[in-house]
Amino acid sequence: MLDKATAKPATKTALNDDIGEATRLELYRSQVNIRECEQRAYDLFLQNLVKGTSHLSLGQEAIAAGFATAMKKGDLSFCTYRGHAHTLARGVPFEKVLGELMQRDNGLMRGKGGSMHLMSPEHGVMGSYAIIGAHLPIACGAAWRAQYKGHGDVSVCFFGDGTTNIGAFHEALNFAAIWKLPVVFVCENNFYMEYTPIGDVTAVPNPAGDRASAYGLEKIVIDGNDADVVYRTAQKAFEKARSGGGPSLIECLTYRHSGHSRADPAKYRPEGELEKWKERDPIKIYRERLKHFGIGDDVIAGIDAEVKRTVDEATEACKAAPNPPMDILTTDVYADGGFAWRN
Amino acid sequence: MAELTYRDAVARGIAQEMTRDPDVVFLGEDVAKAGGVFKATVGLLDQFGPLRVRDTPISEQAILGAAMGAAMTGLKPIAEIMFSDFFAVCFDYIANEFPKSRYMTNGQTKCPLVVRTGNGAGSRFGAQHSQSVENWCMMIPGLKVVAPSSPVDVIGLLAASVRDPDPVIFLEHKSLYPTKGEVPDGEILDTLGTAKILRPGRDATILALALMVPRALAAAEKLAAEHGIDCEVIDVRSLVPLDTQTILGSVAKTHRAFSVEENPRLCGWGAEIMSIIADEAFYDLDGPLVRITTPHCPLPAADILEDAILPTVDRIVDRVRKTLNA
Numbered sequence: 001m002l003d004k005a006t007a008k009p010a011t012k013t014a015l016n017d018d019i020g021e022a023t024r025l026e027l028y029r030s031q032v033n034i035r036e037c038e039q040r041a042y043d044l045f046l047q048n049l050v051k052g053t054s055h056l057s058l059g060q061e062a063i064a065a066g067f068a069t070a071m072k073k074g075d076l077s078f079c080t081y082r083g084h085a086h087t088l089a090r091g092v093p094f095e096k097v098l099g100e101l102m103q104r105d106n107g108l109m110r111g112k113g114g115s116m117h118l119m120s121p122e123h124g125v126m127g128s129y130a131i132i133g134a135h136l137p138i139a140c141g142a143a144w145r146a147q148y149k150g151h152g153d154v155s156v157c158f159f160g161d162g163t164t165n166i167g168a169f170h171e172a173l174n175f176a177a178i179w180k181l182p183v184v185f186v187c188e189n190n191f192y193m194e195y196t197p198i199g200d201v202t203a204v205p206n207p208a209g210d211r212a213s214a215y216g217l218e219k220i221v222i223d224g225n226d227a228d229v230v231y232r233t234a235q236k237a238f239e240k241a242r243s244g245g246g247p248s249l250i251e252c253l254t255y256r257h258s259g260h261s262r263a264d265p266a267k268y269r270p271e272g273e274l275e276k277w278k279e280r281d282p283i284k285i286y287r288e289r290l291k292h293f294g295i296g297d298d299v300i301a302g303i304d305a306e307v308k309r310t311v312d313e314a315t316e317a318c319k320a321a322p323n324p325p326m327d328i329l330t331t332d333v334y335a336d337g338g339f340a341w342r343n
Numbered sequence: 344m345a346e347l348t349y350r351d352a353v354a355r356g357i358a359q360e361m362t363r364d365p366d367v368v369f370l371g372e373d374v375a376k377a378g379g380v381f382k383a384t385v386g387l388l389d390q391f392g393p394l395r396v397r398d399t400p401i402s403e404q405a406i407l408g409a410a411m412g413a414a415m416t417g418l419k420p421i422a423e424i425m426f427s428d429f430f431a432v433c434f435d436y437i438a439n440e441f442p443k444s445r446y447m448t449n450g451q452t453k454c455p456l457v458v459r460t461g462n463g464a465g466s467r468f469g470a471q472h473s474q475s476v477e478n479w480c481m482m483i484p485g486l487k488v489v490a491p492s493s494p495v496d497v498i499g500l501l502a503a504s505v506r507d508p509d510p511v512i513f514l515e516h517k518s519l520y521p522t523k524g525e526v527p528d529g530e531i532l533d534t535l536g537t538a539k540i541l542r543p544g545r546d547a548t549i550l551a552l553a554l555m556v557p558r559a560l561a562a563a564e565k566l567a568a569e570h571g572i573d574c575e576v577i578d579v580r581s582l583v584p585l586d587t588q589t590i591l592g593s594v595a596k597t598h599r600a601f602s603v604e605e606n607p608r609l610c611g612w613g614a615e616i617m618s619i620i621a622d623e624a625f626y627d628l629d630g631p632l633v634r635i636t637t638p639h640c641p642l643p644a645a646d647i648l649e650d651a652i653l654p655t656v657d658r659i660v661d662r663v664r665k666t667l668n669a
Contacts, residue, residue: 076416113447121451126415127444131435137408138440144409145416148368148394155412168435171402175409178400332450333484335508341484342585342619343536 019228021295023069027227028290029303030065031283034085036311037094041084041101045262049319050101054115057085059225059257062282063188064089066230067156070238076126078139078157081116082188083128086158090123094314099321106321110328126155133159133168136185140172143181143247154241155183156234162193164207173215173249180246184237187251188224194260195268208251217249224252225282228289254282344527350520352494353383353459356501357421359530361391364419367505370397370406371423371459380425381461381520403429407436407458414456415444419505427462427476427514434479441510442485457504457511462490463554463605464637464653465518469644473517475605475637477552478612480512481582487535488582490514492556494524496580499533507535516553536584540593544575547599547663550590550616552579555603555654562603562659570664582612590616591624598629601663603654608636635662 019027038058044050057064068077068089079086084097092108100107101115108118116130126142129135139157146153163169164187176183187208191198204210209221220237223229230252237248255277259266266274278284287300333339347355361367369387371379375398378385388396399406403424410422424430430437441454464473480488487509491497497515504511541556542563551559556578563574575593579586594600600620602613617632635654643649 109447109449109451112449117447119444119448119451126412127448127452129440131439133404134408134435134440137402137405137436138412138415140405141409141412141414141420142416143412144368145413145418148413148418168404168408171400171405172408174400175402175405179397328449332445332448334487335445335453335455337450339484341583342587 019231021293023231024290024293025295025303027065027069027231028286028300029307030069030089031061031227031286032304032307034061034064034088035283036307037088037097038084040098040311040315042258044098044102044315051103052114053261053263054101055082055261056258057082057256059277059281060188060190060254061085062227062230062286063158063186063224063252063254066227067158067186067234070231070234071124071154071156074124074151074153075238076124076139076142076153076155078126078135078142078155079118079128080132080135080159080163081128081130082160083118084115087118087120087125087128090120090125092118092120092123092125094311095317096120098314099318102318103324104318104321105324106318111324112328133163133166135159136163136168136172137175139183140176140181143176143183144179146182147179152242153182154238156186157183158186158188160193161187161189161191161198161207163187164211165193165202173211173217173247176247177215177217180244182241183247184234184241185247185249187249188254189251190254190256192256192260195264206251208249212249215249217247220248221251221253224254225280225285227282227286344525346523347494347526348520349494349497349515349522349524350381350383352497352526353501353515354385354387356498357384357387358390359498360502360505361387361395366417367419367421368395368397368413369421369423370399370409372399372401372406372425374398374423379423381517383515383520384423403433404436407433408440410456410458411436411440411454414454415452419455421457421459421505424458424460426472427460428471428474430460430476430479437480437486437512438483442483446485453508454510455508457501457513459513459515461517462514463516463518464642464649465554467644467646467649470641473642473649477514477582478606478610481612481615482610485510486583487511488514489535489580490516490553490582491580492516492519492553492578495526495531496533498526498531500535500580502532503535511535514553518554536581536586538580538586538589539578540575540589541578542574542576544573544597546573546597547601547667548575548577548590548593548597549601549603549659549663550577550579550613551603552582552612553605555605558654558656559603559659561656562663565656565660566663572663572667574663579612579616585616587619591620594620594624595627598627599667600628601633601635601659601666603659604634604636605653606637608634608639611636630666633662633666635659
């Protein structure tokens with residue numbers, strides 16, 4: 001991920017802390033990847049080139065970047081319909097993601113899944129689930145397999161604050177706790193369940209953190225806009241999972257800069273709230289972090305430019321890509337490749 | 344060859360597959376230490392240990408979700424949902440997750456699992472523990488749906504389901520658990536998507552599933568003995584895939600078709616099969632296609648009421664006789 005050619009040596013010893021220069025540049029690049037690609041998805045929607053719905057993670061990039069950077073090859077990500085960020089963070093190419101959003105033949109699923117169902121098992125992305133809460137038990141099952149087979153991988157399950165009020169969340173937390181499964185549950189608390197403030201519909205102030213004790217778990221609530229904090233928290237939870245210590249539930253406080261979905265202008269937000277959060281924009285925070293550690297503006301600008309160029313190239317490739325062919329219309333309903341249900 | 348109950352056939356089928364393949368695991372409520380509320384899984388915990396035979400909390404979504412996650416990543420889970428009525432609390436997995444993941448991802452993922460469940464009426468449990476829900480599952484592209492009527496079919500079709508690469512809903516009939524049948528020794532493996540002609544006949548085809556199979560057979564004997572009507576009885580066994588060739592072949596011979604369905608009338612499996620016969624074998628028919636079903640009504644608890652609402656041997660005899668004007 002790190003482009004060594006553009007990375008200057010650290011000028012401050014602090015850069016060689018537990019995270020270090022190479023990982024910090026990786027964390028930055030990952031966040032910029034997501035920001036640039038999500039912004040492009042929005043622009044393409046305005047041009048009517050992204051069809052259907054889409055749920056962007058603009059403003060929430062540090063969570064995806066922090067967790068994915070802490071994951072090892074073989075670790076598994078389970079996402080919601082707001083899953084572009086987590087898919088990109090595991091290394092799925094821009095063209096595959098944008099192609100699926102544009103419902104072209106070059107998309108990750110050749111247009112059969114769409115924005116809400118990105119999946120790429122070869123990158124450890126085990127799907128994006130559009131039914132709230134559905135993937136928490138599924139992540140438990142993958143973790144059960146790891147436990148039973150002694151595989152040593154961790155299943156990481158991302159979801160929003162709204163998910164903490166559906167039954168499957170509670171079933172999965174209890175299930176993971178009693179079986180001591182190597183699964184990490186990550187709540188991205190962006191303070192809104194779709195259009196409604198989460199506080200208006202939740203009995204406790206921290207929708208995930210305040211539920212942890214019910215399942216014998218530690219309350220962990222962190223700054224989800226600081227990739228260093230996210231990365232360190234992820235490492236700790238993964239270590240616990242890999243050593244047989246069971247699940248963790250981590251609430252990351254963050255904010256989405258856009259509406260819930262493309263149909264939502266987010267007019268329900270109080271005046272000034274977005275601006276206040278934009279001061280804590282994760283990418284702004286991380287640029288300052290890199291500078292603090294002596295990484296030059298030229299290195300940062302180099303990463304920005306390279307990411308933008310790659311997204312531009314992917315965009316052009318997607319615009320040039322054909323629509324999905326009709327011969328995939330009814331393929332892969334069953335394992336034999338077809339949809340036959342009778343003889 | 345030994346005589347075995349339908350109940351014991353379940354445990355034998357699961358044990359056969361767990362012995363064959365260490366990736367086969369089994370989970371559900373009360374299935375391990377207690378051996379199942381219907382005692383259909385007794386002995387499996389002792390034989391295969393607590394890592395492979397696992398009791399779960401009352402969390403149907405967690406059971407099916409965990410089965411899916413395990414299946415996607417390499418195991419071959421068998422999940423038990425105690426009563427098929429409880430599908431309603433975990434239907435997301437049955438309707439949205441298992442069957443659509445392969446298609447949505449353009450074939451990037453798999454979901455080879457079996458959901459076993461106690462289906463059907465006759466236990467006097469009332470409207471929420473007695474339903475026949477096969478049509479809830481049959482209508483969903485991506486699922487396979489199986490419902491055996493005899494001990495030997497339980498083992499053979501369960502083995503086929505476990506080895507199948509697609510998600511299979513395996514409907515065991517609660518009222519059949521104590522019934523007995525001859526079962527050969529050694530490994531038993533059947534084929535999904537195959538109906539069985541249990542009684543050959545010339546005058547009419549009777550299609551039945553699960554508990555309705557023994558009733559259809561009894562009705563056929565009565566129709567032959569008392570009315571001189573010779574019925575062919577087909578155990579449909581597998582709704583998806585559906586063996587339409589056996590059914591159409593039978594109708595071509597008898598020119599008459601009846602379905603005996605335990606499910607409430609609307610959108611029952613018989614409606615789909617009758618529409619296929621009407622479409623593809625219309626000119627073979629000598630009379631109307633007749634469905635004998637439970638009425639469009641919830642199931643009552645009282646024995647006298649429950650017995651009256653399901654298709655009975657006498658109702659089958661009566662409808663067949665009147666339709667044939669015999």
